[in-house]
Amino acid sequence: MLTGEIRSQIDAIWNAFWTGGISNPLEVIEQITYLLFLRRLDELHTLEELKAARLNQPIDRRIFPEGEDDHRNPRPFDDYRWSRSKNFEARDMFALIAERIFPFLRTLGGDGSAYAQHMKDARFTIPTPALLAKVVDLLDKVPMQDRDTKGDVYEYMLGKIATAGQNGQFRTPRHLIRLMVELTAPRPTDLVCDPASGTCGFLVAAGEYIRERYPEALRDPELREHFHSRLFHGFDFDNTMLRIGSMNMLLHGVEGPDIRYKDSLSQEHKGDEDAYTLVLANPPFAGSLDYENCAKDLLEIVKTKKTELLFLALMLRLLKPGGRAAVIVPDGVLFGSSKAHQSLRTLLVEGHKLDAVISLPSGAFKPYAGVSTAILIFTKTNSGGTDHVWFYDMHADGWSLDDKRQPLLSEDKLGVAPSAPLTDEEHEKNNLPDVIARWPKRDREERDRP
DSSP states (O other), rough: OOOOHHHHHHHHHHHHHTTTTOOOOHHHHHHHHHHHHHHHHHHHHHHHHHHHHHHHHHHHHSSSSSBOOSSSSBBBGGGGHHHHHHTTTTHHHHHHHHIIIHHHHHOOOOOOOHHHHTTTOOOOOOOOHHHHOOOOHHHHSSOOOHHHHHHHHHHHHHHHHTSSGGGGGGOOOHHHHHHHHHHHOOTTOOEEEEEOTTTHHHHHHHHHHHHHOOOOGGGHHHHHHHHHTTTTTEEEOOOHHHHHHHHHHHHTTTTSSSEOOOOTTSSSOTTTTTEEEEEEEOOOOOOOGGGOOOOGGHHHHOOOOHHHHHHHHHHHHEEEEEEEEEEEEEEEHHOOSSHHHHHHIIIIIIEEEEEEEEEEOOOTTTOOOOOOOEEEEEEEOOOOOOOOEEEEEEEEEEEBBTOOOSSSSSSGOOOOOSOOOOOOOHHBBBBHHHHHHHHHGGGTGGOOOO
């Protein structure tokens, strides 16, 4: 849990940017991300040094090279490290970061990590030495020792994107993500994909679920390697989101996720078809594509320009037979009367196994969209299998359904697993625990419930 002190530290960083002339929340989080990355590189380098000293061997993986750079006025690479550069005088630090460290970060792409790949077009936009010095000073005070705090700090920052207006469509409410993860129960051997990954909220939540439920998995060398480099896959076509999303994964302790640039709907899916065992997503809806820009294999499944239908077709493409998916869709997918809507519903129900439809309260995505939505949970079978579809009509998710989205209950009674049991009156304000409790009984006593 984040303490009030850490929250106020982050608020102070945010306010420093606003008063310093950067008001776009995405740009703020991007600049913070670069500085956090620099701090993280220094931590990794220090770990390598300690390991080398303990084993009495040369450093195995150098992040900051030995010696000096080859500029006209050379400078030791050691000066690029967070632990040294943060102590420089403001003007000197500003020149060093703008002219030396940023070009250096762009060359790191060669080390193959997802994050380094997304750094190659990083731009340093902090306007003044005074603002940089203030932000570095404030960031240095934020404790980043353990994985939980790092992750929570970054999540809290990402929450600022959502409260800041236009960019909130990138952020699915965290309690709804947790609900979908609990219902699909990721396993340490899964291959999880989000084809519209944004800030990677679904992948992060799946990783946290696996850490909680399968603590022994990260002690097994093979499963640990799978967790860090093969389990998580995310696609997006916004470079800022790729940077922010892969940083989110890194700060939640996933070292080598596959987060890559891809326009999921317009490229053919060579190498990605039948590749994943679990898809979790909240794809963009209310958009439409030209037929020429859309992957031909998706149009074969459903002839439409609507992005929400194309994403469902894409998920059926991406999943291995037996793979499962949880996806947020607008109500139009359930009730639309066009030929494309009907053929997609027929395909899900008759060609595969539609497990559940969970109707979400209509204000769940306010203040960005008042559109009614639902979670579809299905399994790819290629041979039908839909017998009964479990339907749950959710009326409340613990937060007010107006533009403010204020919590309706105390913190210990919110979310999918409140630490205190809910009374009937409290259940009226938060249906999530009830959804989780009834889900395992969907093939038994739930069938007799009208």
